[in-house]
Each structure stands twice: as C-alpha cells, then as structure tokens.
Amino acid sequence: MINIVRSQPEPKCLEIEKSKKDGSYACDDVELRLKNDFHNKCYLCEEKGISTINIEHFKPHKGNKDLKFDWNNLFWSSGHCNNTKLAKKEFDLILNCTDPKHKILEMIRFEIKPFPFEEAKITARFDEPIIQNTVMLLQMIYNGSTNHKEIEGANIRQKLIEEIRDFGVLLSDYFDDTYLEYEKNEIKQRIRRKLSPQSAFTAFKICIVQENNTLLKEFSQFLPQ
Template identity: 35%
Template sequence: MFNVTRHQPGPDCSTDYRSKDVILALKKIFNGKCYLCEDKVTDPVVEHFIPHEGDPVKKFNWNNLYYACRRCNSIKGVTTDILDCCDAAINVSDAIKCLCPSVPDNNVVVEAQNCDEKTQNTANLLGKCYNEKNTGIRGISREALHEKLFEHYCKFIDDRRKLKNLDSSQQEKESAKEHLTQMKNIAYPFSAFWKWHILSDAFLNEQFKGIQ
C-alpha cells in the first residue's frame, strides 16, 4: 500500500462518479495503480472507500472515490475500518510489511507492524487481495497478479546481484542502483514490496541509508 496525495477541489462528481474527468483525475493521483494491490491497472473501477450503500453523499463524494482493480474491488466489498492511504498523517507503507514469496505459487507475506485495529484489518484485507483463490476467477486473477509481481521481483534480484557483484562495472552498479531507486518510488508497481525488501536486506539497506 502506498500514500496518495488527493488534490482539492476534485473534478465534478456530483452526478457521475465514473465520468472521464473523474477517472483521469483518479488515475493521476493514484499513479495508475490499484490502491490495494499496487498493480498498474488496465481495467480500473472506481471504489468507494466507505461503502455508499445507496447514500448519495458517500456515492458522489470526491474524497470517497479510490482507484482500484476489479479483483481488489470485489474482495474488499463492504469492508470498512481500514487504513486510509489518502490520510497524510499515516505512512501506510511503513504500517504494513509486504514481501514476495520465493516461488510465485506461494502466498505473499503481509504483516501489520503494530497492533492498531485498522492496521490489522488492512493487513488482513491485503493478504486476501494478494492471495485469495476461493473462486475460479480469483484463482486466475491471483496467478496473473503473482506472475507480474514475480517478474518485478526477478528484476529486483538481478539489480541487487549487479550491485553486490565485485565483477560488475561502475556503470552497471550505478544503473542497478538507479533502477532500485525507481522501484521504491510510489509511482512504481508494488513499491511497498521493494521498500520492504530493501529494509530487510542489510546490504541493500546500507546502500540506501539516508535515501528516501
């Protein structure tokens, strides 16, 4: 999960929360990523952070509209009481640790970093978003999501190898470090994973010490 800065005022969504203007504004502030799984979304849906349940005040409220993929939208359903990635007071990627599995079929590791109920609820939800395969469609979407995650993870490992290897040229090392820096930027797919993979690795942690 990553933090999002929501500009105010938003586009007019008083009668249509899925208009072109609204979708494009959401795509921009969410960096084209699902706010839950962090995948770059090609078939987005507008998610109501607080389920509107027919209430027009919640349904057509810019602050309640979030950019999501269909899989996460369906899994979240009417779940409430989770961390708000648009709340600048909370660093959501610090609050929840995400790590890739060593093989794509295994579960993604999602761990709340404190006992706060919202953080726990969010970690539970993210665990389902990454790993749930309780229907045929979710089995297929999980496989696609894990393959994309694993593809990025392979690049991450390759960059780490280049950075660590004594035989790498200075140019190779600089290029690898630049790519790893991009990966932990919130605009990059699954950015929270790369932040945590760096933090969990003494060598990489040393390389990026003091670099946000």
C-alpha cells in the first residue's frame, strides 16, 4: 500500500446516477478514471494488472446513497483483498491511501525476504488502532486467513518475491563496476521505474531503499516526498 493521488473533480455521471432509483456508480468513465488513478494496481496488495477487479466502497455504503456514489469512497481493489477486508468489521477503520494526511510508509513497514515460501512481514510504526487494523488486514492479505485465501496469498507472494528479486538484481548491477557509465545510467532509470507508484509492490521496494544508507543516498531522489 502506498499513497495515491485521486484525480478531481469527480465524474459528472455520479451525481446523475445518484438521483436515479437504480443508478450505477460504475457509470461512464468512473472505472477508467479509477484504473488510471490507482495505476491499475489493487490499492491494498499492490498487485498490478489484476484479473478480478472490484470497485470497493472504502466505507461500506449499506444502502446510504451519499457513500455509494461518493467519488472519494470508490477504490480499485482485487477480489482477494476486497473479500478479506469484508471479513472483519475492524477493517472498516483502516488508513486511507488517498488521504495525504495518512502517510502510509511513515506508519507501516513492509518487508519480505526474496526466497521461496517466505511470508510478508508488515509492521506498524506507531501503536494506533487505525494503523494496527491496516497492518492486520495486510498480513491477512499477503499471508492468508482461510485455506482458500492462503493459496491466493501465496500466489500474490510469488509475484511479490519475483519483483523483489528483480529489484535486487538491478541494485547489484548498479554497483557492479564492470558496467560502463552509460549502462549504469540505464540501470538507474530502471531502478527509478521500480520505485515509481506505477510499479507493482512499490511499498516493499521503497522500504528496502529507506533502510540502507548507501541506497538511500543514491536513490532518495526517486522516493515519494
């Protein structure tokens, strides 16, 4: 999970659909706008190009039309994460990645060792219920809660571990002095892409850079401010 900037103003059709008896919040360009704003990634697990897309109501609407058609309440999530979030009512209170006041990476630490069958380690940096709830949800998302979800979580972790391994190779290559200067510059641009919000599982890669002084010195310009 990383911070996302939601585009404004809200799609016009939402107000129109809200006034109808059976209006749909997935009107006109709502889905396209969400896909672009969330970089085609699930806002919770950060898997990119998900095949089971859910438009999630961050605050469950329970028939409340204001919440149902509120542009700021619509999130782009995977079926796996949306279902996991629905399992516990504590998850109605989690950090909002589109709220600039909720600086996700200052509140949560993300780690996974890039080896087969490793579990993701998500930890709270502060002892506050909203942060603890978010951490509990992310732990369940990556590491599974039921038998079925454990398999889904393992599939996400497999992609996550591949991404971290690729990132590690790029970092090693960057510091390999047999590469020529122009090659090093190319590698640096690829590292920049891997740290961008558009990339998959960015939170984990940012934490790697933040916690290593040499990497931080070299790549701090590519981290979100």
